[in-house]
Amino acid sequence: xxxxxxxxxxxxxxxxxxxxxxxxxxxxxxxxxxxxxxxxxxxxxxxxxxxxxxxxxxxxxxxxxxxxxxxxxxxxxxxxxxxxxxxxxxxxxxxxxxxxxxxxxxxxxxxxxxxxxxxxxxxxxxxxx
Numbered sequence: 001x002x003x004x005x006x007x008x009x010x011x012x013x014x015x016x017x018x019x020x021x022x023x024x025x026x027x028x029x030x031x032x033x034x035x036x037x038x039x040x041x042x043x044x045x046x047x048x049x050x051x052x053x054x055x056x057x058x059x060x061x062x063x064x065x066x067x068x069x070x071x072x073x074x075x076x077x078x079x080x081x082x083x084x085x086x087x088x089x090x091x092x093x094x095x096x097x098x099x100x101x102x103x104x105x106x107x108x109x110x111x112x113x114x115x116x117x118x119x120x121x122x123x124x125x126x127x128x129x
Contacts (some may be wrong), residue, residue, distance in 0.1 A: 003038075007069070010035055011111060020052030020107065023061045025122050043117040050076070050112075054104040055122050062117035067093035071110035072118055081128060101127045 008113035024072050034048040042061050047069070056078070066075060068088045075094055076085045078101040096102050101123070104110075 005037055007037065007047065007113070008099050011036055011069075013049060014049045016109075017050035018053070020050040020054060022055035022103070024126050025055045025057075026124070028045050030070055033069045036039065037061045039112075040115060041117065043115070045113070046113050048109060048110070048112045048114070051108050053107065055124055056101050056127055057123075058099055058121050058127075059060055059117045060099050060121065061119060061120070064096040064102075064117065065093060065115040066096060067091075067112075071103045071108050071112040073107035073110045073112070076105055076110045078127060 014035050015033060021031070033050045034046060037045040037047060042124075043059075051071075066088070068090050070090050072087070072089045075088055075096070077084045077086065077096065088094060098117075
């Protein structure tokens with residue numbers, strides 16, 4: 001069955017996380033700051049609402065689409081061992097290539113929409129360092 005969903009309604013149920021840290025991916029505790037909108041292919045469409053930084057992650061199953069619905073962040077992509085920074089503001093998106101390590105830094109009141117394939121690998125340390 002095809003079901004219509006409202007991002008505004010889903011985001012109303014997501015609690016703002018003011019101090020996201022990379023370690024939270026390993027310790028839990030961010031469930032209220034993120035919500036699944038719908039399953040999609042081998043992953044999900046999801047939303048999050050936070051400020052702060054994230055851990056490194058990558059998606060071996062495919063490209064990830066990341067869009068800022070509101071707020072700003074810097075997406076750091078690790079390409080051939082070098083960090084490349086992409087500023088992302090409200091209404092902008094970036095496609096993170098399959099298997100590319102990336103993280104978010106300096107996120108400020110970021111409402112984020114992600115189309116994320118599974119699985120997701122995580123790392124607290126700079127991968128390959």
